[in-house]
Each structure stands twice: as C-alpha cells, then as structure tokens.
Amino acid sequence: MLRLPRLLPSVLLFLMALPILSAAALPADGTVIPLWPEGVPGAKPDVGPEQNVDGRLSAVTEPTLTVFAPAVDRPNGTAVIICPGGAYQFLSSEREGVQYARWLGTLGVTGFVLKYRLHDFGHPAPLQDVLRAVRLVRSRAAELGVDPARIGVMGSSAGGHLAASAGTLFAHPDGRTGAVLDAVTARPDFLILMYPVITMDDPHAHAGSRTALLGSNPSPELVALMSLEKQVTAANPPTLLIHTQADQSVPIENSVRFFQALTRVRVPAELYAFEKGEHGMGMRAGLGTASDWPRRAEEWLRDRGLLTKPVARSE
16 A cells, blocks of 8 residues: 655645746646656556547547646636546547637636546546546646636536546545545536536436446446446535537436436536537537527636636735
C-alpha cells in the first residue's frame, strides 16, 4: 500500500489556496496537459496509434486535458472539465468538447477538454481519468487561474455518464490508483449533463455504451454500480440536466431518473426537457427552444454565482 507523506495534504491545501496568477502567467489557450505524466495506469501498448477522423478521436492511450482560456476581459475563476460523448467508443471532441469550451470562454469560464480512455480499456479507466482530471485541476488551481472550489464537470451522452460518474463515484476505490494526487478530493462542485447516459438497466440503457464500458457480460454488481441513478447520495453536487423528448438513442428517462434521485436526497438540480432535438445535438441551431439551451445553462451558472469573480480574500 502506498503511504503518503504526512505533510502532503497540508502542502496540497496550501498550494490550492495561493492567489490566482496574473493572466500573463496562465497557460496559453490550447495548452495540453498530460493526465498521467508518471505513466498511465494499466497501460496497453497494443491498442495502436490514436485516430482522429473529422474531430472524432479513438484508440486513446494517453489521456490529456486541453486548456481553453476564458475571455481576457472577464475571467471569473470557474473551471469546467468537458467530457465529449461517443458511446465510450470514440470522442466527439470538436462538437461536444471544443465548441462547449469556446462558449464557456465567452462567459469567463476556463474550459478543459478531457481526452479519456475508451472501450479499449473499459471500466474503471474512464472513471480514473475524469477523477484524475478533477484532482489535477484542483491541485494546480493557482497555476491554472481557477478557484479550487468552483470546478465543474460537463459531459454529453456517454461523456454525460462519465461526468455523472464523477459526481456520484468521486470517492469510490475504482477511481483511485495509489498516486499521490489521490489525496486531493475529486468531487466536482457542479455538473452539467447533456442528454446523458445514466442507467445501465434495460429498457432505457444505451446498449452500445454499456457494452463498450462494461463488456458483453458484466456482473450484476457492476451494472448496478454504473447505473448512476442508484448511486446518488446527498453528497452529489448541484446538477443541470438537458435532454429532449425526440432523443431516440438515449431516452429522456435517463435524465428523469437521475433528476428524481437527486430530488429524493435534496440535491439542488434542474432539468430542461425540450421537445425537439435529436441525440448529439450539441450547439446546433434550428431545433426550436432546444437550441436555446446555452442561455438556460448560462442562467443556471449565473444564479449559482459561478459567473462572477470571487470576493478577494483579506490578508
């Protein structure tokens, strides 16, 4: 068992409490941060080279975060780690990653697009990657110009499942690797879930995501663990859910079940259930009121105080 140095938690808290650096010292837009510089846990050299076809990534073996800086005139210290969708088979990094990050940047939010491991690894690799991302951003908050108490996770489709996993399983042993950063809390401060996969139970499960993540014959215990509506507790972070009735790939019942579970334990949550908009709509125009979801999300972020600069601490 790895023994952490006694002073490590204190040192990490000290580093996270340092003042936010000046804009000139912050990472440049597009900076890529490796998640596992010490070596990817459970590395698989036989996966093959990473593929990028029209902004869709696959065969990911080296997880990273790509930084998208906020508008220079309005940085507010809020950070969002973005998990693109793709059924745990690929990552729709442009449409459900970069586009979201650019939009968040106009609100003063620093975006971090997560490149996480997929079906080539299966569970728990994606969970380890997203929790490592939260721990990394929180531990380097001063360097990255963000508030360690305002780190959210956003995800679409299977990426929504991963984001919701971060919000429910942030303390689960499967998300730890024995690394020093395991000492940093991985609990997100808020979630934004776009047409998320939530349940692994039929009839509302997305079969492709379930098989890619859990394999073709998962144990009932693993299916239950990753059916996230069953894992909600009062420790879950505030959550915004966005889904449509027209979604034929991931039924809206996924979001409804998660919202109901959050409501039962009195976790602050809002669910926008739109009529129009097919699965994977991203930020597409022409889908009726569903295309206005970014405005609703902005309102939700603003109402939670996440778009205003934090009050400066007195010396």
